[in-house]
Structure formats: C-alpha cells, structure tokens
Amino acid sequence: MSTKHSKAAARFIENRKQEAWHDETLWMVRAKRDKMSHSLPEWERLRELASDIKLYSNSHLDTLLEEFERNATANGAIVHWAKDAAEHNAIVDEILQQHKAHTLIKSKSMLTEECGMNDYLFGKGYDIIESDLGERILQWMKLHPSHIVMPAIHIKRQEVGEMMERVLGTEKGNSDPTYLTHAVRKNMREKFLTADVAMTGANFAVASTGEIVVCTNEGNADMGTSFPKVHIATFGMEKIVPDRESLGVFTRLLARSGTGQPITSYTSHYCRPKEGGEFHIIIVDNGRSDILARPDHIRTLNCIRCGECMNTCPVYRRSGGYSYTYFIPGPIGINLGMLKDPVKYSDNVSACSLCLSCSNVCPVKIDLGEQIYRWRQDLDKIGKASTEKKIMSGGMKFLMERPKLFNTALKFAPVVNKMPRFMIYNSLNAWGKGRELPAFAKQSFNEMWKSNKIK
Amino acid sequence: MSSKNDILSAIRRHTGKRYEMPELTLDAIAYEDKVARFADSLKAAGGQAVLMQPGDDINEIIRQHFPDATRIASNLPGIACATFNPDDLDDPRELDNTDLAVVEGHFGVAENGAVWITRQVKHKALYFISNSLVMLIDRNSIVNNMHEAYKRTENMTYDFGAFISGPSKTADIEQALVLGAHGPVGVLVILK
Numbered sequence: 001m002s003t004k005h006s007k008a009a010a011r012f013i014e015n016r017k018q019e020a021w022h023d024e025t026l027w028m029v030r031a032k033r034d035k036m037s038h039s040l041p042e043w044e045r046l047r048e049l050a051s052d053i054k055l056y057s058n059s060h061l062d063t064l065l066e067e068f069e070r071n072a073t074a075n076g077a078i079v080h081w082a083k084d085a086a087e088h089n090a091i092v093d094e095i096l097q098q099h100k101a102h103t104l105i106k107s108k109s110m111l112t113e114e115c116g117m118n119d120y121l122f123g124k125g126y127d128i129i130e131s132d133l134g135e136r137i138l139q140w141m142k143l144h145p146s147h148i149v150m151p152a153i154h155i156k157r158q159e160v161g162e163m164m165e166r167v168l169g170t171e172k173g174n175s176d177p178t179y180l181t182h183a184v185r186k187n188m189r190e191k192f193l194t195a196d197v198a199m200t201g202a203n204f205a206v207a208s209t210g211e212i213v214v215c216t217n218e219g220n221a222d223m224g225t226s227f228p229k230v231h232i233a234t235f236g237m238e239k240i241v242p243d244r245e246s247l248g249v250f251t252r253l254l255a256r257s258g259t260g261q262p263i264t265s266y267t268s269h270y271c272r273p274k275e276g277g278e279f280h281i282i283i284v285d286n287g288r289s290d291i292l293a294r295p296d297h298i299r300t301l302n303c304i305r306c307g308e309c310m311n312t313c314p315v316y317r318r319s320g321g322y323s324y325t326y327f328i329p330g331p332i333g334i335n336l337g338m339l340k341d342p343v344k345y346s347d348n349v350s351a352c353s354l355c356l357s358c359s360n361v362c363p364v365k366i367d368l369g370e371q372i373y374r375w376r377q378d379l380d381k382i383g384k385a386s387t388e389k390k391i392m393s394g395g396m397k398f399l400m401e402r403p404k405l406f407n408t409a410l411k412f413a414p415v416v417n418k419m420p421r422f423m424i425y426n427s428l429n430a431w432g433k434g435r436e437l438p439a440f441a442k443q444s445f446n447e448m449w450k451s452n453k454i455k
Numbered sequence: 456m457s458s459k460n461d462i463l464s465a466i467r468r469h470t471g472k473r474y475e476m477p478e479l480t481l482d483a484i485a486y487e488d489k490v491a492r493f494a495d496s497l498k499a500a501g502g503q504a505v506l507m508q509p510g511d512d513i514n515e516i517i518r519q520h521f522p523d524a525t526r527i528a529s530n531l532p533g534i535a536c537a538t539f540n541p542d543d544l545d546d547p548r549e550l551d552n553t554d555l556a557v558v559e560g561h562f563g564v565a566e567n568g569a570v571w572i573t574r575q576v577k578h579k580a581l582y583f584i585s586n587s588l589v590m591l592i593d594r595n596s597i598v599n600n601m602h603e604a605y606k607r608t609e610n611m612t613y614d615f616g617a618f619i620s621g622p623s624k625t626a627d628i629e630q631a632l633v634l635g636a637h638g639p640v641g642v643l644v645i646l647k
Contacts, residue, residue: 041484048477052476053476059470059472081459081462083461132627133627137628153630217625218637222582223583226547248479248602262500262567267618289462292466292471293468
C-alpha cells in the first residue's frame, strides 16, 4: 500500500477528530439528499431521463454547440472556442486587455481551476477575486478546493477565524460562522462594486436559446455580473443541454443530489449582454472530445458536478479531497484523472472500495465504480500495477491451481495466529500494511464440511 | 475560427453511437394545495410567504415586515412605501445600502419555493444588492414543479431571468447555514 493516495490519506487520518467530523458531516449531506430523493416518487425516472438526455447531447455535440453558438450570437453574445487550457486562458487575457481591466471578479468554476487560470492571470499582473465564500477563504489561505461543491469542507471554523483576524481584522477568537460570513459580505461588497470584469462558469448552456445557466446559493455570480460592463462565461462543452425543457430535469436533480436542497437559491439565466456591455462565452474542449472516442468511459461526460459521489464515498469521507492527486477528487475525479493522464493519476484508482454507492446515487447515472474497476484491470498495461500485489496474486494463483498444496497451506494457516507480530507485519506482507489480519479459523470450511459440522 | 473547426472535427471524428433524444415523459409530482406547498418550500429555503386577504393593504404588509427599512426601492405602481425609483439611478452602484427592494415575479414553483423573475428594472443589481427582497406574485400563478415552470417560460424573452428561492445563503464554514452571504438576508413573497 504505497500509492500517493494512501500516504496522503494516512496524514489526513492522523487527526482522528477532524477525520470523524469530515466523515459525519458529508454523510449528513448524503442523508439530506436521500430525504429529497425519497420525497419525489419520480426520482428514478428523473435520473433515467437525465442520463438519456446527456447521452443524446454528448453524442450530438457538433450540432448542439453550433446551434448554441448561432443562438448566443443572435442574442448579442460573443462566442469563443478554446481547444485547451492555454487557449482558454489566452482568450480571457485578451478580453481583459481589450478593456484595460485589472480586477476580475469570479464566481466558482471548476473549469478555471482545471485550466489553472488564476495563477496564469496573476502572473500577468491581474487581480483575481474569488467571490464564493469557500473559494475566497481558500484564496486567502492559498489553498485549492478539497471538494467541488463544498470547497472548504476540510477547514475548521477556528482556522477560518484566525485567518480572518489577520486578513480582515475580525474580533480575536471569534469563529462564529454567521459573524465571519457577514464580515466577508461587508468586505466583498466593495470588491463587487469596483471590479472591472466579471467571470462565471456555467452549470448548463442551452442550445435552443443560446443562454447559460448559473446555479449558486450565495448569489455571488449575480452580484459579480451586476456592475461591470463585461461578463465572461466559460463552460466545458459537455455542459450543453438541448433546450429549456431538459433544464427542468437537471435543475430538479442538481441541488437535491449535491446539497439536499430542492433547488439552489439562485438559478440564473444569462441571455443577452447588458446595455452598452459585452457578454463573452467560451466553449472549452480541453480533452473532452477525446473522451468521446472511449465508449467505456463516455458516461463521465454526463457529469453535472453535483459532488454527490464524494459525499457518499466511504474513502473520500475518511481521506479528504487532498489525498487524491487530480484536482477533482472522489469517484468522478478518479475517472476524469485517468482520462486526462492514466500514468500520472493512477495512484487514485486504489481509493475505492468498489462498494458502488457512487454509481447508485449519481443523478446522471455515471457508472463511476464500474469504470474504476475497469481502470484497475488495465493498470498492468500502463506499467502501474503494484509489484507487491502482482507477487501476491501470482502466489494465490499458484496455490489455487494446486488443490493439495492449497489444503495443506490452509491446515497450517492457524499457526500464523500464534506467530510473533514482527514475523507477520513486515515488508514481505503488503496486505498487512494499514490492515489487521483476521485470525485464521482453527478448521477450514472444507474440513468442517467433511466432518459433517456444516449441513 | 480554426480552433472551432478543430474542435468540431475532433468531435465528429470521435463520436461513436449517436443516441436518440428521450421523450421527456414522466409523472411529475403535483400538490393538492399548491399555495400551501409553495409557502412550506419557501420557509424551508429561509424565506417567507404571506397570502393577502381581502381588504389587506400591500404597503402595510411590507411595513409590518420591515419596520426598520428606510431606503426602499421600487418601480411598481401602488408601492407607496417606496422611497425612490431605482430606475432613476444611472449607475447600479448607487443601489448599495438599499434596505428593501420590492419587485414583481412572474410565477412561483410549489416544489422548491422559487419565484421566476425576468429583469424588469433598469439595473438587475436591484434583485441582489438590497438587504431584503419582496417579490409579488399572483397566487393563481403557482406551478407544481420545474417542468411546468419551464413550460411557462417558453415564450418569454429576457436578457436576464432567474429562479430565486429564498434569501442568499451559504454553509461554507463548517456546513453551518448562514443567511445573507452576499445578497438579501431576507426574502418575503406576497401572494396577491
């Protein structure tokens, strides 16, 4: 057990209290989701429809994206296409330059995280201000999100309070969430009013109307876009949905799955630029078109980034978002990381107990756990299978193919129970790392069966 | 343009099976008393609904709920308690420090307490910047669910539209719910 994930998880687990809190809190969110899903008799039908709509839209991206572009352009928006992260960031840079902008106010977007946009723009001398509270906290602490919907879920209120004492001059020792949130509200007001350009992601882009839809609870996207003349919206191309009728399905599933709310406080539809302003929309590929060529993994493009697979995952809950090496953690992140670069991100595929809870709750029915299983089967092909495990399975195969030897080994297995610890838990026993061996039964099932003890 | 062509040709090259668009048929939830359900959903979202009774004065209802509001914005006729018309302002930044905004919504959604608004004021900032927001809707306009809601928007054109369900909120610090993250701390929906 020596993947980067297991090592980082071991560090997370060291703080037992924090680990337990993290586990219980995310499970509470999962329980809220259950309450929501059980309150709708049509829940499973909604999941089915959502999955089918996505399979349709992701297999018709060429026509839907062009339809979107036509309609958005007719609405007065300016549509850009970015093949990869570099093109995306350059487009944003160019728009900022055109408007002689210095400050960009941003609402939460995992896509800009994927593109490494903030660092790129900071490097060019711009000031980027994250407006989502969790993201703002992380920005002040110079950290990255550990969850895609609850980005600062791993940080305790005391840490936030201490940081804000330094940054905002809040009262010493006051870590009350309401007090701290309202301190940020006050601080952010001025930022909203003075930013040069606003940027948002998009939860959905509607082909038939050319509008983009942004869902937030804080209203930070709406505040951000209310003052500057220029709004840049960016979305990964799988965010396209055919029409508003389809939106009905997704807006019912998104928040119920992600946070256990029937809908987010704000579901905002941006259709046209404001008077005298500009509305730029960037459509981003960055590897998504490559996923289309992999039928086994195509369903990852269904993802609406609700975060539910993280909340339900027993490994994520107990190891935290930072234990994964890809910027999106949890079951969907394991899969997206492998699609991005299997050699670089293979450490994450072991962060799964194959319980398939993620597959069972995913609102768009991505076969998350099944795909992780398939990646594991391919580890040897990319030279990433664990040597220790290969030796162990080799040994198992040798034994299994020789019944006599197997039975003899089994007969002597209980001897291990009485062996001193150092002889069992050492570098030769990979299985014993981080695990306790169960006691071997005195009698094997075979022996019990033969002596009529089991009927 | 070349990036667009490259992306589209990569999509065409890699797209395998083309799936059919499903027929969006389902038995979506419907409520016997949509008004009551709307009020419950809004309450759960941190807002409040009041049902106007015959003889009720809308300005009095607003005053009762927001006795401390001194800067009240509205461009609606009949909102006598408004202290200014937000459409008279050239710059949306001047809306900062508004205590209360009174606006009109198109309809409500019973399953989630949301009200559909399209920008009907000069500055869309008004919906978000004021400390509290009052939305007026017709009680007969409430739909059961989001499927019905989007059907209602079919022929509407707008530059900005939003479903607003209760006040602005966050739980980003330890999952503790706080109202008024950036937008209104309180939302009142008056059902006419």
